[in-house]
Amino acid sequence: xxxxxxxxxxxxxxxxxxxxxxxxxxxxxxxxxxxxxxxxxxxxxxxxxxxxxxxxxxxxxxxxxxxxxxxxxxxxxxxxxxxxxxxxxxxxxxxxxxxxxxxxxxxxxxxxxxxxxxxxxxxxxxxxxxxxxxxxxxxxxxxxxxxxxxxxxxxxxxxxxxxxxxxxxxxxxxxxxxxxxxxxxxxxxxxxxxxxxxxxxxxxxxxxxxxxxxxxxxxxxxxxxxxxxxxxxxxxxxxxxxxxxxxxxxxxxxxxxxxxxxxxxxxxxxxxxxxxxxxxxxxxxxxxxxxxxxxxxxxxxxxxxxxxxxxxxxxxxxxxxxxxxxxxxxxxxxxxxxxxxxxxxxxxxxxxxxxxxxxxxxxxxxxxxxxxxxxxxxxxxxxxxxxxxxxxxxxxxxxxxxxxxxxxxxxxxx
Amino acid sequence: xxxxxxxxxxxxxxxxxxxxxxxxxxxxxxxxxxxxxxxxxxxxxxxxxxxxxxxxxxxxxxxxxxxxxxxxxxxxxxxxxxxxxxxxxxxxxxxxxxxxxxxxxxxxxxxxxxxxxxxxxxxxxxxxxxxxxxxxxxxxxxxxxxxxxxxxxxxxxxxxxxxxxxxxxxxxxxxxxxxxxxxxxxxxxxxxxxxxxxxxxxxxxxxxxxxxxxxxxxxxxxxxxxxxxxxxxxxxxxxxxxxxxxxxxxxxxxxxxxxxxxxxx
Amino acid sequence: xxxxxxxxxxxxxxxxxxxxxxxxxxxxxxxxxxxxxxxxxxxxxxxxxxxxxxxxxxxxxxxxxxxxxxxxxxxxxxxxxxxxxxxxxxxxxxxxxxxxxxxxxxxxxxxxxxxxxxxxxxxxxxxxxxxxxxxxxxxxxxxxxxxxxxxxxxxxxxxxxxxxxxxxxxxxxxxxxxxxxxxxxxxxxxxxxxxxxxxxxxxxxxxxxxxxxxxxxxxxxxxxxxxxxxxxxxxxxxxxxxxxxxxxxxxxxxxxxxxxxxxxxxxxxxxxxxxxxxxxxxxxxxxx
Numbered sequence: 001x002x003x004x005x006x007x008x009x010x011x012x013x014x015x016x017x018x019x020x021x022x023x024x025x026x027x028x029x030x031x032x033x034x035x036x037x038x039x040x041x042x043x044x045x046x047x048x049x050x051x052x053x054x055x056x057x058x059x060x061x062x063x064x065x066x067x068x069x070x071x072x073x074x075x076x077x078x079x080x081x082x083x084x085x086x087x088x089x090x091x092x093x094x095x096x097x098x099x100x101x102x103x104x105x106x107x108x109x110x111x112x113x114x115x116x117x118x119x120x121x122x123x124x125x126x127x128x129x130x131x132x133x134x135x136x137x138x139x140x141x142x143x144x145x146x147x148x149x150x151x152x153x154x155x156x157x158x159x160x161x162x163x164x165x166x167x168x169x170x171x172x173x174x175x176x177x178x179x180x181x182x183x184x185x186x187x188x189x190x191x192x193x194x195x196x197x198x199x200x201x202x203x204x205x206x207x208x209x210x211x212x213x214x215x216x217x218x219x220x221x222x223x224x225x226x227x228x229x230x231x232x233x234x235x236x237x238x239x240x241x242x243x244x245x246x247x248x249x250x251x252x253x254x255x256x257x258x259x260x261x262x263x264x265x266x267x268x269x270x271x272x273x274x275x276x277x278x279x280x281x282x283x284x285x286x287x288x289x290x291x292x293x294x295x296x297x298x299x300x301x302x303x304x305x306x307x308x309x310x311x312x313x314x315x316x317x318x319x320x321x322x323x324x325x326x327x328x329x330x331x332x333x334x335x336x337x338x339x340x341x342x343x344x345x346x347x348x349x350x351x352x353x354x355x356x357x358x359x360x361x362x363x364x365x366x367x368x369x370x371x372x373x374x375x376x377x378x379x380x381x382x383x384x385x386x387x388x389x390x391x392x393x394x395x396x397x398x399x400x401x402x403x404x405x406x407x408x409x410x411x412x413x414x
Numbered sequence: 415x416x417x418x419x420x421x422x423x424x425x426x427x428x429x430x431x432x433x434x435x436x437x438x439x440x441x442x443x444x445x446x447x448x449x450x451x452x453x454x455x456x457x458x459x460x461x462x463x464x465x466x467x468x469x470x471x472x473x474x475x476x477x478x479x480x481x482x483x484x485x486x487x488x489x490x491x492x493x494x495x496x497x498x499x500x501x502x503x504x505x506x507x508x509x510x511x512x513x514x515x516x517x518x519x520x521x522x523x524x525x526x527x528x529x530x531x532x533x534x535x536x537x538x539x540x541x542x543x544x545x546x547x548x549x550x551x552x553x554x555x556x557x558x559x560x561x562x563x564x565x566x567x568x569x570x571x572x573x574x575x576x577x578x579x580x581x582x583x584x585x586x587x588x589x590x591x592x593x594x595x596x597x598x599x600x601x602x603x604x605x606x607x608x609x610x611x612x613x614x615x616x617x618x619x620x621x622x623x624x625x626x627x628x629x630x631x632x633x634x635x636x637x638x639x640x641x642x643x644x645x646x647x648x649x650x651x652x653x654x655x656x657x658x659x660x661x662x663x664x665x666x667x668x669x670x671x672x673x674x675x676x677x678x679x
Numbered sequence: 680x681x682x683x684x685x686x687x688x689x690x691x692x693x694x695x696x697x698x699x700x701x702x703x704x705x706x707x708x709x710x711x712x713x714x715x716x717x718x719x720x721x722x723x724x725x726x727x728x729x730x731x732x733x734x735x736x737x738x739x740x741x742x743x744x745x746x747x748x749x750x751x752x753x754x755x756x757x758x759x760x761x762x763x764x765x766x767x768x769x770x771x772x773x774x775x776x777x778x779x780x781x782x783x784x785x786x787x788x789x790x791x792x793x794x795x796x797x798x799x800x801x802x803x804x805x806x807x808x809x810x811x812x813x814x815x816x817x818x819x820x821x822x823x824x825x826x827x828x829x830x831x832x833x834x835x836x837x838x839x840x841x842x843x844x845x846x847x848x849x850x851x852x853x854x855x856x857x858x859x860x861x862x863x864x865x866x867x868x869x870x871x872x873x874x875x876x877x878x879x880x881x882x883x884x885x886x887x888x889x890x891x892x893x894x895x896x897x898x899x900x901x902x903x904x905x906x907x908x909x910x911x912x913x914x915x916x917x918x919x920x921x922x923x924x925x926x927x928x929x930x931x932x933x934x935x936x937x938x939x940x941x942x943x944x945x946x947x948x949x950x951x952x953x954x955x956x957x958x959x960x961x962x963x964x965x966x967x
Contacts, residue, residue, distance in 0.1 A: 030623070036635055036636075037467050037468070037635060038467055038636070038643060038646070062623075062625075064622070064623070065635065066618075066622060066635075067618060067631060067634045067635045068618065068930075070930070070931075071930035071931070072618070072619065072622065073720075074719050074720045074930055074933070075526070075527060075530050075619050075719075075720075075930075076622075076720075077720035077721070078527050078530065078531060078719055078720045078935075079530050079531050079533075079534040079539070080534070080722075081534045081539060095720075098721060098722065182824075183824065183910045183911040183912065183913030183914055184908075184910075184911045186911065186913060241805065241820070242804070242805030242806070242820075242822060243822075244822050244824065244825035244914055245803070245804060245805050245822050245823075245824055245825060246805065247804075249643070249644060276443075379718075379933060380718065380931070380932050380933030380934070381932075382931070383927060383931035383932050384932070387912075387913060387915055387916055388915065390913045390914040390915055391913070391914055391915020391916065391917070392915075393914065394822075394825045394826065394827075394913070394914030394915060394917075395826075396826070396827050396914050396915045396917045397915045409932065412734075412934065413932070413933065413934070417769070417772075417774050418774065418775065418776055420769065421769075421774075421776045421777070421779075421780040422776075424766070424780055424783070424784060425779065425780055425783040425784075427840070428783050428784055428786065428787060428840065429783060430802065430808075431795065431798040431799050431801070431802060432798065434798070434801045434802055434808045435798045435801060438801055448808070448811040449801055449802075449807060449808040449811065450808055450811055450812075491693050491694045491697070492694070494690040494691065494693065494694070495690060495691035495693070495694040495695075496691075497687055497690055498684060498685075498687040498688045498689075498690050498691055499691060501684045501687065502681060502684035502685060502687070502688070504681070504685065506688070507688065510691060510695070513698070514694075514698070515953075516950060517698060517702050518897060519897060519901075519946065519949040519950055519953060520702060520706065520946055521901050521921075521922055521925070521942060521945050521946060521949070522901075523903070523922055523925045523926055523929070523938075523942060524706075524709055524925060524938075524939065524941075524942020524943065524945065524946060525702070525705045525706060525709060525942075526929070527709075527712070527719065527929070527935060527939075528704075528705035528706075528708035528709050528712065529701065529705040531708070532700075532701075532704065532705055532708075547697065547701065548701060550697060551697045551698060551700075551701035551702060552701075552702075554694055554697065554698070558691075558694065570680075573680070574680060577680065577683065583683045583684065583686050583687045584687070587687065587690070608788075608789050611791075612789075612790070612791035612792070612793075612794075613791075614791065614792075614793045614904060615903075615904075630791050630793055630794065633793075633794055633797075634793060634797075637797050644801075647797070648798075648801070651794050651797055651798060654791070654794055655790050655791070655794060658789045658790070659786065659789070659790075662782075662785075662786065662789050663782065666782055666785075669785070669789070670781070670785060670848050674848055674849060674851070674852035
């Protein structure tokens with residue numbers, strides 16, 4: 001027994017020695033992204049890194065992801081130990097700017113798409129990410145199902161119109177809306193709020209809570225109609241029957257199989273659906289308004305955006321890699337995968353929007369608003385949206401309880 | 415015969431999640447049949463995709479190395495620490511014992527961030543030695559507890575006889591006590607290595623380079639975030655539990671005996 | 680002899696050093712964090728006195744998680760003892776299939792709890808294996824994890840099933856260690872099955888009870904992985920244990936100070952419970 005302990009200790013020492021020996025040579029750049037390894041965006045970024053590694057010596061770029069990406073990034077910020085570059089999923093200003101290098105002086109800085117420029121710029125006018133693409137999103141749908149139910153998406157202007165459309169879809173035995181909804185994928189419910197809350201609180205130019213949400217004087221009683229929309233959908237039977245256990249994977253699967261009419265996600269849901277049923281016809285429409293006094297709108301925001309660690313040892317190399325990423329062919333490739341417009345504009349920057357082109361063309365004159373939680377709620381409240389949402393769906397929470405939970409989290413996180 | 419029937423029912427209940435995961439793993443994503451149904455034709459490609467995109471081979475090697483190193487250190491340090499704690503009932507040692515016991519109750523989560531900050535200062539994040547020391551620190555208390563209880567069952571007369579023969583206290587420990595510790599060492603090795611092999615929390619935060627990823631991390635990244643394929647995830651899960659399962663089936667006697675030796679003094 | 684043993688104290692110094700660095704120091708640092716409004720990642724924070732501790736007593740979710748923690752801790756410990764002891768008694772006699780049954784019951788103990796949770800999820804999904812049976816029996820498909828009571832039962836059940844093997848194995852060994860003469864003596868005195876069990880088996884299994892209950896209780900009170908994999912603490916906030924609540928307030932809600940205060944509370948809770956348990960065990964030991 002004594003001998004076996006000694007053997008194991010020797011093995012341990014040897015292990016330490018080999019890892020120390022292999023840790024020299026080229027500079028390693030770590031790019032952390034919030035897409036899982038099987039995701040097409042991840043694969044594409046990996047391809048970008050491989051191409052860069054082939055043409056550059058002395059640097060090796062490695063694309064990585066962490067399970068529970070946001071949590072991992074928070075621990076890393078806490079320790080001021082960050083990857084050289086990382087994707088900021090909409091939080092480049094509110095959460096990450098303290099740790100990100102301002103990029104205003106980069107050669108491509110003037111090319112940032114004006115539609116997204118405001119969202120990624122802080123009060124002092126600095127911005128911190130290279131936006132590959134830009135999300136312009138509404139309610140995604142399966143065209144075939146809508147045709148079958150005789151629903152014209154272009155005619156849906158308000159939530160009442162939308163509910164009427166849902167009733168028709170339900171009448172032909174299909175599921176009107178797949179919300180996802182499981183507690184693990186509770187972000188699907190949070191996303192529903194991001195899509196629907198602006199219509200009640202933000203988009204109406206003649207009466208909205210843009211100011212009060214930001215200055216802290218928001219009257220949370222106004223949240224009740226937002227919460228009620230979700231409950232109404234559930235009570236009317238417009239959601240997937242497994243609305244407390246449906247997963248994100250189910251959403252695209254059912255949209256692809258023609259069982260579901262609408263999904264409240266960005267166009268990436270269409271990308272996933274196409275992977276499973278390329279023959280399906282998909283499209284998207286602006287998010288309905290709360291009343292006829294207002295008009296439908298779209299959600300805009302960053303989708304794939306990469307920033308550089310301000311205190312990183314390899315900052316210079318990281319900025320070089322970023323400049324490589326900013327080339328027209330690279331930006332266009334990533335944007336095309338997501339079915340989104342490019343985040344930089346100018347000669348050579350164009351994504352192939354494919355089948356979605358007509359739907360983008362129809363957006364002329366439609367107003368765009370940023371992701372609700374990123375713009376109007378303090379960082380940390382995303383979870384409150386998700387959790388109160390699943391609580392409402394499962395009926396473990398009343399609308400009043402959801403409102404008061406939102407209120408108390410808002411007050412303690414401000 | 416009812417005994418046999420009952421046994422079958424018990425086994426079936428315990429094996430159901432494994433069986434279901436296996437059928438899911440063997441079906442392509444297009445197969446929408448019930449999870450209970452066996453696949454018409456096994457889709458081994460799920461396993462290939464799990465190995466490929468999850469980097470499972472590398473993950474297995476990493477996990478094995480970390481497990482071996484942590485286990486060796488736990489055995490070494492715990493076997494040392496337990497001797498004085500088992501033999502001397504001084505107030506100091508009683509305090510030390512209850513300190514060790516109370517560490518077992520510290521929820522890892524309450525320490526996560528301060529621990530992470532500490533490891534960064536030590537330049538130990540994403541290093542094999544960093545994660546190994548963390549595993550050792552948190553698996554030591556149980557090991558010390560088991561060793562202490564075991565040593566208490568070794569008659570003190572053995573020590574006393576050796577003292578009369580002129581042995582030093584370290585001599586007694588090395589020549590008399592250590593050789594007797596084999597059974598409890600097997601227990602500690604098994605408990606520690608299973609705990610380290612299955613660890614998810616610590617590895618998640620302290621091993622962030624993908625080349626250093628361990629098995630549980632690889633698997634959970636299949637299940638986590640967008641666009642995952644449940645069939646590939648199931649295949650990954652099956653592969654992840656395979657080594658421990660096989661080891662257990664073949665070395666079952668030790669797994670069970672170890673647990674038991676520790677329980678009954 | 681005592682003086683000699685004192686010299687051996689040097690042997691626990693390496694272990695203590697490791698604890699000081701990796702447990703005690705972060706623990707103290709965690710206490711400091713509990714008095715701040717730190718969000719968990721920014722360099723900016725301030726000290727807020729007892730605010731986080733006050734919130735512990737006022738927050739509805741803390742209260743719910745507290746009761747859930749007790750439910751998971753004592754609930755699974757109770758069922759694990761019942762199951763473990765029954766299985767041990769069942770497998771105490773030799774019969775064909777005994778070895779395999781023991782192997783199978785103990786197997787889940789060795790599987791990572793996160794992965795076990797994911798595997799069960801395939802059963803509990805709406806289109807999952809359990810609902811296939813329900814549908815086959817002509818029932819309506821159910822959302823197993825959708826009500827608080829049902830979700831908590833599954834967490835409790837999965838945890839119990841996964842780890843009842845520990846208790847089983849401990850009790851089996853305990854039973855084998857009881858010399859047959861005790862049983863014979865009891866029978867000669869005319870005791871029935873039940874009386875033999877109460878007068879002979881239970882007291883002689885005493886050390887096994889202590890170990891098994893202690894291991895299961897500490898594990899149950901710290902329950903985390905299975906909850907994360909099955910319900911993520913939801914729907915809403917209903918199935919959180921204190922451990923998962925700490926996790927989500929740390930990372931999702933960005934209230935690191937509050938989470939640290941919560942961590943201290945969980946530590947005190949577990950400490951208090953195990954200490955009183957030990958006191959109870961000692962009392963019983965003295966009495967018998």
